[in-house]
Amino acid sequence: MVNTVQLQFSYIKRTLVFRFDAGTSRGVLNTRDVYWVKTFDPKNPEISGWGEAAPLVELSPDFREDFEPVLGKILQEMNQEIWESDPQAVLLKLKALIPFELPSIRFGLETAILDWLNGGEKRIFLNDFFDALKPIPINGLIWMGDREFMLEQIDQKLSEGFICIKMKIGAIDFGQEIALLDYIRSRFSPEKITLRLDANGAFSPNDALEKLKKLAEFHVQSIEQPIPAGNWAEMKKLCELTPLAIALDEELIGIKDKEQLLEQIQPQHIILKPTLIGGILETQAWIQLAQERNIGWWMTSALESNIGLNAISQLASIYDSSIPQGLGTGKLYHNNLESPLEVRSGFIRYNPEIVWESPE
Structure with missing residues (x-):
């Protein structure tokens, strides 16, 4: 029998500061915004899974001015979903739920839920x-x-x-x-x-x-x-x-x-x-x-x-x-x-x- 759970999601934004001017052929980077996605079971809140949604400037399909409200809206929608305890089922469900055009959000949610499934110890897979x-x-x-x-x-x-x-x-x-x-x-x-x-x-x-x-x-x-x-x-x-x-x-x-x-x-x-x-x-x-x-x-x-x-x-x-x-x-x-x-x-x-x- 497959266990199911309704998880809660939130995020924390951090602006990372480079130690030097990071030069690429597309320009110089000095800072980078990342969004750490948190998930947990409200019935057992001491265990949290963490992922990262971090669109790369001028390169990621989901690098956009409204990224933060889009992320917030998707996480609210994810709060309503029921998740199986099988990692492959989670990945397939997220592929169906998160548009291909939002790759960093999909990756952040994949990582957060897999981390939670593995006990919230930052272990994503058997590896x-x-x-x-x-x-x-x-x-x-x-x-x-x-x-x-x-x-x-x-x-x-x-x-x-x-x-x-x-x-x-x-x-x-x-x-x-x-x-x-x-x-x-x-x-x-x-x-x-x-x-x-x-x-x-x-x-x-x-x-x-x-x-x-x-x-x-x-x-x-x-x-x-x-x-x-x-x-x-x-x-x-x-x-x-x-x-x-x-x-x-x-x-x-x-x-x-x-x-x-x-x-x-x-x-x-x-x-x-x-x-x-x-x-x-x-x-x-x-x-x-x-x-x-x-x-x-x-x-x-x-x-x-x-x-x-x-x-x-x-x-x-x-x-x-x-x-x-x-x-x-x-x-x-x-x-x-x-x-x-x-x-x-x-x-x-x-x-x-x-x-x-x-x-x-």
């Missing part, structure tokens, strides 16, 4: 990251900025023991970016350091291939989203001719027909950001389709706080991938929630000796 304290390899992220700032970050990541470096490019002069890659390669061979690049769609389809040829000289493992999303014909051609592997990122956002995209473009890799692509169930669907086509994938956080990062880390852990994931964003903010998540020597770890700070 080795949380249960066996197995660390996950991650890449060290180099943010865009002037040459000196990027060099400083590179030196810091290398000294911290990262063996996979991801560098955002496309914001400064291409020649300076080439010089930075040359600096890395002059010190570390491809066997020592894996290089990933993220262009965030900054290249023009007209000169993208020539730039990829130049970048390939530095033995780059992959480049994310070299040209803007939506140019499927040009992206397909790039994936056919590229001298280095292409990973689709923004291209996946807002896409309902996953098979059509993968069949038409045939990328080497895809990047999965649950907050942006529809949450846990949608992420798992992308993984299944990619694996069926021998397309590589890895998971990346989208500047969430530690609540969202914890959920994504546990989701990634289910698949036990040895490929470095993009989960090193926990130290970006001055006022992130204190948590057991630790980044050391190129891995993210769950340290149960550190107590979660209460969001309230």
Whole structure:
């Protein structure tokens, strides 16, 4: 017999403050609004589940001026629903209830209810990251900025023991970016350091291939989203001719027909950001389709706080991938929630000796 319960939902808003000017090809970020979703059973209020709804500026389908009232209205509606104790039933119900166009809200509710089902201990799934304290390899992220700032970050990541470096490019002069890659390669061979690049769609389809040829000289493992999303014909051609592997990122956002995209473009890799692509169930669907086509994938956080990062880390852990994931964003903010998540020597770890700070 399946148990059912009527849960109550609320949220807390926090404006996270970056420790530095976080540069992307779409501009510089200084703050980030996140909404922590709380759920509990009124008959047993001491156990709470927490999730995170955090639309990313100018990128999330649900980044909109009325996001907060929309979130509040949906949570009021969720207060009227009856929930089964089966996790898969919860995920399927939320897929039916929360529009595809509100991916961060769906992800926040998925995480909150699954956390509650698991006792409110920030355990979202059965997974080795949380249960066996197995660390996950991650890449060290180099943010865009002037040459000196990027060099400083590179030196810091290398000294911290990262063996996979991801560098955002496309914001400064291409020649300076080439010089930075040359600096890395002059010190570390491809066997020592894996290089990933993220262009965030900054290249023009007209000169993208020539730039990829130049970048390939530095033995780059992959480049994310070299040209803007939506140019499927040009992206397909790039994936056919590229001298280095292409990973689709923004291209996946807002896409309902996953098979059509993968069949038409045939990328080497895809990047999965649950907050942006529809949450846990949608992420798992992308993984299944990619694996069926021998397309590589890895998971990346989208500047969430530690609540969202914890959920994504546990989701990634289910698949036990040895490929470095993009989960090193926990130290970006001055006022992130204190948590057991630790980044050391190129891995993210769950340290149960550190107590979660209460969001309230």
